[in-house]
Amino acid sequence: MCHQTVSLAARHLEANGISTVIMGCAKDIVELCGVPRFLFSDFPLGNSAGRPFDAESQRQTLELALQVLERAPGGRTTVQSPLRWSEDAAWKRDYLDLSKLSPEKIAERKKEFDEVESIARAKREAS
Amino acid sequence: MTTAAPATKTPFAADYDAPIPYMQRTRDYYQVLGFNPYRWAHFVDVPFTPLRMPLGQARVALITTAAPFQPGVGDQGPGAAYNAAAKFYHVYSVSTETVPDLRISHVGYDRLHTTAADINTYLPLAQMKDAAAAGRIGALGPRLHGVPTNRSHRVTLETDVPELLRRCREDGVGAAVLVPS
Numbered sequence: 652m653c654h655q656t657v658s659l660a661a662r663h664l665e666a667n668g669i670s671t672v673i674m675g676c677a678k679d680i681v682e683l684c685g686v687p688r689f690l691f692s693d694f695p696l697g698n699s700a701g702r703p704f705d706a707e708s709q710r711q712t713l714e715l716a717l718q719v720l721e722r723a724p725g726g727r728t729t730v731q732s733p734l735r736w737s738e739d740a741a742w743k744r745d746y747l748d749l750s751k752l753s754p755e756k757i758a759e760r761k762k763e764f765d766e767v768e769s770i771a772r773a774k775r776e777a778s
Numbered sequence: 779m780t781t782a783a784p785a786t787k788t789p790f791a792a793d794y795d796a797p798i799p800y801m802q803r804t805r806d807y808y809q810v811l812g813f814n815p816y817r818w819a820h821f822v823d824v825p826f827t828p829l830r831m832p833l834g835q836a837r838v839a840l841i842t843t844a845a846p847f848q849p850g851v852g853d854q855g856p857g858a859a860y861n862a863a864a865k866f867y868h869v870y871s872v873s874t875e876t877v878p879d880l881r882i883s884h885v886g887y888d889r890l891h892t893t894a895a896d897i898n899t900y901l902p903l904a905q906m907k908d909a910a911a912a913g914r915i916g917a918l919g920p921r922l923h924g925v926p927t928n929r930s931h932r933v934t935l936e937t938d939v940p941e942l943l944r945r946c947r948e949d950g951v952g953a954a955v956l957v958p959s
Contacts (some may be wrong), residue, residue, distance in 0.1 A: 652927040653843040653885050653958035654800075655819050656934055660841060660925055661956050663939040666825035669839075669946055670953040674902070677958070678797040685821040693797055697887030697894050699957045700902040709898050713905040713955075717914060720953060721833050726824030740795035742891045747807040761811045771862040778867035 658684035672720040674699045674712060678729070688723045690716040692732045695742060701734075708734055819931055830952060831916075838910075839919040839946050839954040842901055843927050844880035846870060854883040856895035867928070869941040871921040874903065878922070882959040885927060900959045919949045927959075 654677040661671040665687045672688040675681055676696050681689050692699060692712060701709030712732060719730050736742065745751075752760070805815045829836060847854055851863040861883040872878040880901055882894050898904055903922065910918045923945050928934050946954060 652929060656843055656925055656927045657841065657956040657958045659819055659931070659934050660939050660942055661954070662821070662825055663943055664946060664954055665827050667943050668827055669943075669951060670827050670829045671956060673956045673958070675958045677800045679799055679801050680818060683801065684819045685824040687824060687826045691797070695888030695891040697882060697892045697959060698899045699959070700899055700905070703892065703896040703899050706898070709902060709905050710908070713902050713909060716955060717833060717909065720955070721829060726826040740792060743798050744794050745890050746798055746800070746888060747803040749806060749810055752810075757810060764811060767860060767862040771865055774863060774865055775867050
């Protein structure tokens, strides 16, 4: 949802004269929305700006984003960072992996989801 | 009789070593949980504004979806479970002179493979300050802005994003770096 929000924000800023670049990890969501410039890091969600406790990776990620901001020839420019999260890409199989969920676990997740929704709704209505 | 093709070595990466199809995974997951599919924002046309000045002269905003820490609403620290009580629902702004305490326990980051222990992985404030000090960007905006992640497209488009633009104009920025959590 964060990637969709910033995509909508980038489009609105851009349409009103402010040049933008998104740094993010969810390629499909950003590209489907359609944004001017996107620096994609193929990292787990939560690491849009580089690897944890790795200042050099964070510096390189921002620098690449700034280059995209400066040089993109037109809208829908995506550049993928050459940095790898790990040598083994097996982590990519885990996100919302249904094959690991038993019927009991699914029922548990649904209950959790309903609880979270009810907390969020209450908070939203109070804000 | 059936025959299996002999295993051949190719120079290709593993099938799963591609960007994660988040929309498909989310759709499949929530369908199994019994929910209707979410309709993601999708446009054909994309606005484009070339930078109007060299980046070394531009004032650049930092925009985040991270949330200000809220005492009393549960664990928001590294590895915390998804915490809906830590959500926020209005655009906020904080000075870039300080290091604000912003967390991401309110969103669905990859809790299996990362912990959000280092703020610099989702908020490149320190790196942007360095970029400004080095002259790589003209200046960092005086405030960073936080945008709520709302499932309602209408609220994002009609309320939050116009408010974000208003604040960016107040700050006189010519460019923005947007970082989802």
